[in-house]
Amino acid sequence: MSGKREDGGQALVGLIVKDGMIELTSQLSVRDYFAAKAMQAMIAKSPFVGNDLSESVNLGTPVLTDEEMMGLRNGISHGAYLYADAMLAEREK
Numbered sequence: 001m002s003g004k005r006e007d008g009g010q011a012l013v014g015l016i017v018k019d020g021m022i023e024l025t026s027q028l029s030v031r032d033y034f035a036a037k038a039m040q041a042m043i044a045k046s047p048f049v050g051n052d053l054s055e056s057v058n059l060g061t062p063v064l065t066d067e068e069m070m071g072l073r074n075g076i077s078h079g080a081y082l083y084a085d086a087m088l089a090e091r092e093k
Contacts, residue, residue, distance in 0.1 A: 007031040008088050034084035042076050 008030025016023050028036070064072065 006088060008034070008091070031081070031084045031088060034087045035080040038083035039076060039080035042080060046076070
């Protein structure tokens with residue numbers, strides 16, 4: 001085994017024109033796509049949904065410090081990829 005993480009292959013394949021030639025391009029792996037969808041849901045369900053995720057909806061006042069917000073963002077990002085990895089593993093069954 002090469003140690004490379006299985007990413008599920010390409011997602012969102014598109015065409016671009018470069019120097020008069022049409023080329024296929026891939027912007028995201030399936031893993032990235034799954035993680036983005038999971039992250040979207042996680043953020044939507046978060047009680048911290050101000051413009052920068054640090055203001056409460058009702059009060060408009062900061063509810064978390066900058067350090068706490070960084071921890072929340074990192075946790076959501078990490079969790080999103082855990083969901084993506086679980087989804088890829090389930091596809092292999």
